[in-house]
Amino acid sequence: MKNVFESLAPFIQEYIYRNGWTEIRPIQVAACDLVFNTESNILLASGTASGKTEAAFLPVLTDIYNKPSKSIAVLYISPLKALINDQFIRIEDMLKETEIKVHKWHGDVAQNAKNKALKNPSGIMQTTPESLEAMLMRNPGNVLKLFSDLRYIIIDEVHYFMNDDRGLQLLCILERIQRIIQKEPRRIGLSATLGDYEIAKNWLSQGTKRKCEMPEIPEEKRKIRLGVKYYQIKEEENQKEITEESEMQDDQEGFEETEEPKEKSVSILDYYKDLYEQTLNRKCIIFSNSKSEVESNIAHLKRIAKIRHTKDVYFVHHASISTTLRKQAEETMKQEDELAVTGATLTLELGIDLGRLDRIVQTGSPFTVSSFVQRLGRSGRRGQPSEMLFFFKEEIEDRPKEFYEKIDFSFLKCIAIIELYLKEKWIETLEKNSCPYSLLYHQTMSYLFGMGAVSPKELAKYILTLSPFKAIEKEDYKKLLRYLLEKQEIEKDEEGNLLIGMQGERKVNNFQFFSVFSTPVEYSVRSGAQQIGTVQTPYIVGQQFGLAGFTWKVLDINEEKRQIYVKKVGGISKIGWNDEGDFYTHTKILKKIKEILSEEEEYRYLDKNSLQRLKEIREIAKKADLTEKRVIQLAKNTFLIFPWLGTKQMLALSFCLDEEGLKNQIYYRTGMPLFIQIKTDLEQSKIEEILEEILRKPIDKTKFEIPDMLQKSGKYNFMIPKELLKKQFIEDCVDVEGMKKEL
Numbered sequence: 001m002k003n004v005f006e007s008l009a010p011f012i013q014e015y016i017y018r019n020g021w022t023e024i025r026p027i028q029v030a031a032c033d034l035v036f037n038t039e040s041n042i043l044l045a046s047g048t049a050s051g052k053t054e055a056a057f058l059p060v061l062t063d064i065y066n067k068p069s070k071s072i073a074v075l076y077i078s079p080l081k082a083l084i085n086d087q088f089i090r091i092e093d094m095l096k097e098t099e100i101k102v103h104k105w106h107g108d109v110a111q112n113a114k115n116k117a118l119k120n121p122s123g124i125m126q127t128t129p130e131s132l133e134a135m136l137m138r139n140p141g142n143v144l145k146l147f148s149d150l151r152y153i154i155i156d157e158v159h160y161f162m163n164d165d166r167g168l169q170l171l172c173i174l175e176r177i178q179r180i181i182q183k184e185p186r187r188i189g190l191s192a193t194l195g196d197y198e199i200a201k202n203w204l205s206q207g208t209k210r211k212c213e214m215p216e217i218p219e220e221k222r223k224i225r226l227g228v229k230y231y232q233i234k235e236e237e238n239q240k241e242i243t244e245e246s247e248m249q250d251d252q253e254g255f256e257e258t259e260e261p262k263e264k265s266v267s268i269l270d271y272y273k274d275l276y277e278q279t280l281n282r283k284c285i286i287f288s289n290s291k292s293e294v295e296s297n298i299a300h301l302k303r304i305a306k307i308r309h310t311k312d313v314y315f316v317h318h319a320s321i322s323t324t325l326r327k328q329a330e331e332t333m334k335q336e337d338e339l340a341v342t343g344a345t346l347t348l349e350l351g352i353d354l355g356r357l358d359r360i361v362q363t364g365s366p367f368t369v370s371s372f373v374q375r376l377g378r379s380g381r382r383g384q385p386s387e388m389l390f391f392f393k394e395e396i397e398d399r400p401k402e403f404y405e406k407i408d409f410s411f412l413k414c415i416a417i418i419e420l421y422l423k424e425k426w427i428e429t430l431e432k433n434s435c436p437y438s439l440l441y442h443q444t445m446s447y448l449f450g451m452g453a454v455s456p457k458e459l460a461k462y463i464l465t466l467s468p469f470k471a472i473e474k475e476d477y478k479k480l481l482r483y484l485l486e487k488q489e490i491e492k493d494e495e496g497n498l499l500i501g502m503q504g505e506r507k508v509n510n511f512q513f514f515s516v517f518s519t520p521v522e523y524s525v526r527s528g529a530q531q532i533g534t535v536q537t538p539y540i541v542g543q544q545f546g547l548a549g550f551t552w553k554v555l556d557i558n559e560e561k562r563q564i565y566v567k568k569v570g571g572i573s574k575i576g577w578n579d580e581g582d583f584y585t586h587t588k589i590l591k592k593i594k595e596i597l598s599e600e601e602e603y604r605y606l607d608k609n610s611l612q613r614l615k616e617i618r619e620i621a622k623k624a625d626l627t628e629k630r631v632i633q634l635a636k637n638t639f640l641i642f643p644w645l646g647t648k649q650m651l652a653l654s655f656c657l658d659e660e661g662l663k664n665q666i667y668y669r670t671g672m673p674l675f676i677q678i679k680t681d682l683e684q685s686k687i688e689e690i691l692e693e694i695l696r697k698p699i700d701k702t703k704f705e706i707p708d709m710l711q712k713s714g715k716y717n718f719m720i721p722k723e724l725l726k727k728q729f730i731e732d733c734v735d736v737e738g739m740k741k742e743l
Contacts, residue, residue, distance in 0.1 A: 004024055004032050004033075005024060007032065007036065008032070008058055008059070008062050009061060009065040011094075011095070011097040011098045012058055012062055012094065015094050015097075025050065025051040025054075025055070026218065027044060027051055027052060027055045027215065027217045028051055028054055028058060030055075030215030030216075030217060031044055031055035031056060031058070031059055031188075031215065032055075032058065032059040033215070034213055034215060035060060036059055036063070038213060039210065040186070040211050040212060040213040041186055041187040041188070041189075041201075041204055041205045041208065041210045041211070041212040041213070042056075042186070042187075042188045042212065042213055042214070042215075043158070043188075043191070043197065043200055043201050043204055043213070043214040044056060044188065044189065044190050044191075045190075045191050045192070045194050045197060045200070045214060046192065046217055046219075050220065053087065053090065053156075053190065056154050056188045056190060057094065057154075060074055060151075060152050060188070061074075061094065061100065063151070063152075065098065068122075069122065069150070069151055070149040071121045071145070071146060071147055071148045071149040071150060072103075072117075072122065072123065072124070072125045072147055072149075072150055073124065073149065073150065073151045074123070074124040074125070074151065074152045074153075074154060075124075075125050075127070075147065075152070075153045075154070076124060076125065076127070076156065077127060077129065077132075077153065077154065077155050077170065078126065078127075078128060078157065079128070079156070079157050079161060079166070079350065080128075080347070080350055080352075081106050081107070081108060081128060082330065082347075082352055083156060083157070083350055083352055084106060084126045084127070084128070086330075086352045086353055087156070088102060088104055090353070091124060091126075095123075100122070100123045100124070101117075101120075101122055101123035101124070102123055102124040102125075102126065103116075103117040103123065103124065104125075104126050105117065105125050105126065106126075106128050107130070107131065107511075108323070117146070118142060118145065118146065121145060121147075129166060129169055129170045129173055131514075132173045132177070133169065133446060133514045133515075134511075136173065136177075136446065136450055137446050137449045140180065140450045140451075143180045144180050144181060147177055147181050148181050149183075150181060150183060150185045152185055152186050152187075153174060153186070153187045153188070154187075154190065155170070155187065155189045156190050157190065157191060157350050158189035158190060158191040158194070158200060158203075159192075159200070159370065160350060162199075162200065162203050163430060164517075165433075165436055165439045165516045165715070166515075166516055166517055167203075168433060168468040169443070171203075171206050171468050172439070172443050172466045172467075172468055174187075174207060175207035175466050175467060176466070178207065178208075184208050184210065187204055187205065187208065192374065193370045193373045193374045193427060194427065195370065195426070195427035195428050195429040195430075196429040196430065197214055199429055199430045200430070201213075203430065206467040206468070207466070207467040222380060222385070222386060223385035223386070224380075224385060224388075225385050225386070225387040225388070226387075226388055226390075226418060226605040227389045227390065227605055228389075228390040228392070228411075228414065228415075228606045228607060228610045229274065229278075229389065229390065229607050229609070230392045230394070230607065230609040230610040231266055231270065231271045231274075231392065231393045231394070232393075232396050232613070233267065233268050233271065233393050233394065233395050233396060234267060234396055268393070271391070271393050272297075272300040272301065272304060273304065274391075275297065275300075275361070275363075275391055276300075276301050276304045276305070276308075278359070278389055278391075279341045279359070279361060280310070282341070282358040282359050283333065283339055283340055283341075283355075283357050283358050283359075284340075284341045284342070284357065284358060284359045284360065284361055285341075285342050285343075285344055285348055285357060285360055285361070285378060286341060286342070286344070286361040286362075286363065287344055287348075287349070288343065288344075288345065288363045288364065289345070289364055289366075289367060291320055291345060291575075291577045292574070292576055292577060293363060293364070294316060294317075294343040295316060295546045295547065295548075295549065296572075296574065297343050298314050298315070298316050298341075298343040298549035299546050299549050299573075300572065301341065302314050302550075303572060313338075313339045313340050313341055314341050314342075314343070314549055315328070315329035315341070315342040315549070316329070316343050316344075316547075316548045316549045317329045317330070317342050317343065317344040317347050317348050318344060318345045318347050319345070320522070320533045320547075320577065321533040321547075321548055322530075322532055322533050322548075324530070325533065325548055326347070329342050330352060330354065333354040333357075334353070334354055334355050335355075336355060336356070343549070346371070348378070349371065349374045349375055349378075350374075354378070356384065357378055357379040357380075358379065359379055359387045359388070360375055360376060360378050360379045360386075360388040360389070361389050361390075361391065362375060362390050362391070363393075364390075364391075364392065364410055364414075365390070365392075365411070365413045365417065365670065366417060367583055367671060368417070368428055368586075369417050369420055369421050369426060369427050370427050372418070372421060373427060375388065392408070392410070392411050392414070392610070394408050394411075394613075402634065403620055403624040403626075404640070404669075404674065404675070407617050407620055407621065409669045409670055409672060410670040411614075411617075412593045412596055412597070413589060413593065413670060413672060415593075415596055416589050416592035416593045416596060417589065418605070419592060419596070419603075420588065426588065428586050431584060431732075432731070432732050433468075433732060434731050434732060435471065435472065435724075435731050435732060436468055436469070436728075437472075437476075437714065437717075437725065437728050438516070438714025438715055438716040438717050438720060439468065439516055439714070439716075440463070440469055440472060440477070440480065441480065441484070441716045441719045442516055442715070443463060443469075444459070444463055444480075444481075444484075444490075445489070445490075445500065445504055445508050446508070446513075447459070447462065447463065448490065448498060448500050449500055453493055453495075453497040453498065453499040454498055454499075455496065456481065456497075456498055459481075459498055460474060460477055464477060476727070479721055479723070479724060480720065480721065480724065481498070483720075483721045484501075484504075484719065485501075487501075487503060487719070488501040488503040489501050489503050489504040489507075489719060515715075516715055516716075518713075518715045520578060521536070521562070522534035522535060522536050522562070523535050523536075523537075523563065523564050524561075524562060524563045524564070525547055525552065525564050526563055526565055526566070527565075527568060532552070533547050533548055535547065535564070535575065536576075536577055536578060538557065538559070538564070539554045539557075540554065540557075541557065542554060544571070544573045545573050545574070546572065546574060547575060550568050551570065551571050551572060551573045552566035552567065552569065552573075553566060553567055553569045555567055583647075583671040584646065584647040584648060585646050585647050585671060585672045585673065587644070587645050587649055587738065587742050588646070589672070590644040590645060590646060590672065590673075591742070593644070594627050594644045596614075597617070597618055597621040597627050598627045602614075626642060629642070630642060630643065630688070630691065631684050631687050631688055631691070634677075637679055637680060637681055638679055639678045639680065639684060639687055640667075640676070640677055640678075641653075641657075641664075641675055641676040641677075641687070642674070642675045643675075643676070643739075643743050644742075645673065645743065646738075647672075647673050647733075648734060648735040648738065649739040649742055649743075650666055650673035650676070651666070651673075651733060651734050652734045652735050652738070652739040653676065653694070653739050653743065654666055654676055655701070655704040655705075655706075656694045656699060656739075657676065657678065657694075658704070659703075659704070660690050660694070662678050662680055662682075662690065663678070664676045664677060664678045665677050691743070694740075694743075699736050701736045702727075702730060704730060706726045708722060708725075710729055710733075711728075711729055712725075712728050712729050712732055712733055
């Protein structure tokens with residue numbers, strides 16, 4: 001430590017003394033070695049609160065202190081403005097004994113602050129991909145002025161960027177900046193959640209000639225406390241609301257004395273009472289997979305707190321809540337002496353420092369192992385155990401059900417995710433993204449807007465050599481450009497150069513063009529002068545809905561400005577959002593579910609009701625021969641194929657069956673592909689023979705008939721020829737080889 005400490009700049013040494021550090025952590029020592037003694041890109045991957053941010057900034061700030069830059073020296077890129085604002089305070093604290101400046105640059109930053117950075121570009125700039133895109137489009141000259149002597153690019157939450165078009169957009173942006181400044185700054189990636197380090201290293205170094213190194217740090221052992229609670233809700237009780245104080249008082253004694261319901265089936269009130277009790281007098285985040293569930297959870301907890309005369313410490317944090325209310329939740333969570341319970345989606349999954357959290361609660365199953373690990377890591381800081389509690393509720397319906405409807409696959413998925421991480425340390429790897437045509441359109445339009453007019457040859461040379469497009473064929477790019485000419489998105493000038501066309505102007509001149517993720521049309525909800533958030537539904541005057549944990553009554557609507565004026569009222573009301581997206585389930589999760597159904601292990605983190613429910617599910621699966629038979633006859637001429645395949649492999653099998661004349665449908669539950677249903681006059685043995693034949697013979701997936709409605713999501717898919725969208729879907733979403741291997 002002594003040598004590393006002495007190698008740091010004097011103001012960094014003072015910062016370490018001032019904050020009472022007793023040691024420099026191993027990842028920080030290793031990062032200093034790589035920054036000071038190599039020219040490589042660097043991947044810093046370790047658990048939440050392990051000191052990754054300081055590991056990057058301590059040596060980098062030392063380097064630019066010793067060798068000042070003639071421009072912005074360090075570009076820090078984050079997926080969230082909130083994370084930038086959080087890190088800004090930490091970095092400013094490091095720099096307060098120096099002349100090094102730190103600049104925020106995003107949509108919420110005033111123009112005069114940006115002008116100061118332009119007038120005297122130096123130090124650190126914190127920004128988002130969208131703000132860099134805007135700069136490249138509107139003022140490419142500012143890129144050279146700001147970054148002419150750029151030394152480092154720090155990318156926070158690398159795993160968040162790696163799996164979608166936004167990450168590929170970022171890679172394009174970084175390469176475009178490199179071409180303008182004629183330099184190749186070193187990249188440093190930070191992440192707490194990565195499955196395959198080699199894939200991450202390759203991703204981080206795309207578009208550079210530098211190799212990427214990652215220090216091997218012994219993983220710090222930490223204690224993990226997990227619990228799963230299961231509630232089966234009576235159908236007739238499901239709509240019951242917490243409305244009477246006496247209702248709570250009658251049940252108060254039993255509510256406080258026991259954490260588990262006395263009966264197998266209970267009311268929805270028991271579920272929320274336990275959720276209240278398990279978060280009472282604790283600082284917690286309650287994660288849910290939808291905004292609607294977040295709102296429902298917090299509304300019920302607020303109501304119980306009011307009836308029990310306990311303090312209202314409940315907040316809502318998701319993308320449709322106003323910035324002011326989100327900041328209020330964040331600031332309260334950061335206060336050491338304040339209790340706070342915040343319901344959230346993935347907006348609090350990333351690394352905003354919220355200090356010590358007592359417990360993480362998850363309602364339902366996380367979508368992925370990666371999400372589970374990220375959320376688990378939010379608690380357990382400063383030497384405390386990481387603690388996560390799962391809540392499941394299942395409505396008991398009085399109707400006949402098929403055997404698969406009696407199985408709670410979300411519950412099984414949760415167990416599978418926990419087991420895969422605890423016993424195998426497995427996390428999902430990077431998804432294939434070889435044909436990002438939506439992004440190709442976006443970057444083409446962005447470049448043309450910034451340049452004015454470019455020859456087709458120069459355009460193709462520039463765009464197709466950006467690393468995210470290296471698999472795009474020239475002929476496919478020609479098809480796209482011809483299509484855009486037909487749609488008047490682009491046009492030709494008298495010299496044959498391409499430039500933005502009349503229709504394209506409307507899109508690129510809108511600030512929403514800077515992002516490559518879709519944002520639905522929403523209405524702003526306002527109570528007096530305060531903005532509460534946004535909703536997708538244009539509620540009518542007099543209607544009530546829930547938002548930010550409260551119920552609101554509509555007073556007036558301004559359709560032209562898309563504003564809804566409301567007042568706060570009592571009670572609990574529902575609200576709905578379209579939270580759909582592309583969710584790909586890995587085969588390994590399905591295989592683990594099959595294994596869980598086949599064995600008899602009683603997982604120690606399951607409560608009594610959870611164990612009983614698992615036992616029932618295993619019995620149902622056993623009676624149906626679910627894990628023993630690949631093909632199950634459900635009824636006359638109706639068969640179910642259970643191949644235990646992930647999304648992309650299941651799609652491949654479905655298309656192969658189509659080619660064999662077996663029309664079929666994939667059945668999904670909680671985002672997972674569970675089985676393929678076939679209606680046919682064939683015998684079960686014949687279906688088995690067809691499956692074996694599929695495994696034996698060569699398959700050309702390019703000949704699959706893909707319906708137009710099946711597309712890989714992309715904001716600008718509507719600007720892409722259908723034949724290219726089909727090609728993209730086949731390349732990136734249909735895995736024939738994986739299907740054969742796993743089947």
